[in-house]
Amino acid sequence: MSTEQKTAFDLIGRRYDESFVERDAQLGEGAWLLGQLGRPARVLDLGCGSGLPTAKQLLDAGVEVVGTDESAVMLELAETQAPGGQYLHRDLRDLADLGEFDAAVAFFSLIMLPKADIPPLLRGVRELLRGPRLLQIAMVLGDFDRFPISFLGVPTEVCAYPPDELRQVVEDAGFETMELREVAAEAEPNRIEVQIYLRARAV
Template structure:
């Protein structure tokens, strides 16, 4: 039987993530910008799609085909309920395999859940799947640590973070042109404010 430490953190967190992480205005604005850039019948890969809120549902409502990938079956079950119409796959973000081509890849607060050494090859692998506008949206937390153990919403996990300049360098080195990088303060869980980074890029 799996111990609590072996269960993916978001299996333990489940719907409490949506209930606690209520400041989504910037993420929704990034999704709206993406929708404006996409061609008709666009296809988007949502890395770390979680519960499907808000991004997968926002894209689906705009008529975009969404493929969501997540390691948590609990979150994927929520995505099926809350953002129905997408294709949701239970797999490691770092093993994209043969998913076909996409007009854009989004990774909202997903890359922070893996070691920093795994992020450049993941970004490069995602780039190989891009076509058309070849867009990438990434959000992370401002910081400078590598897979640091924390307790998030009562669940043990480990997270990685970059300062803005280092995130820009990592994305550029993976074969993208950074179009914009912004910082915002947001409430990530009750009584804790964090600085979040939102990056727009295009594969070159």
């Protein structure tokens, strides 16, 4: 992630949570994951942001969460809004010294990376997984790389995949796709976007 993108989320801060009108699908993914995990369980939240909703949902259910994010402002919010997690200020591609996990989630964080960085990241995540070895990803439907946008008035760059291409990238990294679905959600007031949710298991 570039310096400009890190600065973007420092600027966005609390407005990120306030912008989301509808998060039912993401909460549903968290509920599914909780149903797959025994206890104790440990989950890596890549690009955890403010801790809402996923880190808080998992922590409230007694799951250990390690969250990584490049924005110090977002991590400060996570400490307050989803207390009890271990939050690390680092590039989400930096997987060193994190230990092992039952599952990893990346909800709308991989979109901030160049596409070239995603396959090696997924292969690295696979090596950290144990037990059920689950992976969940959420992206926005599209087909572009390092595309300039304005999010909440702050410029940044994003990537997106068509569903079949995302499935292939995940499977090439050593995972088996369990489910892939598209959901239309109101991401900001009066703006509907199509989101992709993918569930996979390392093989």
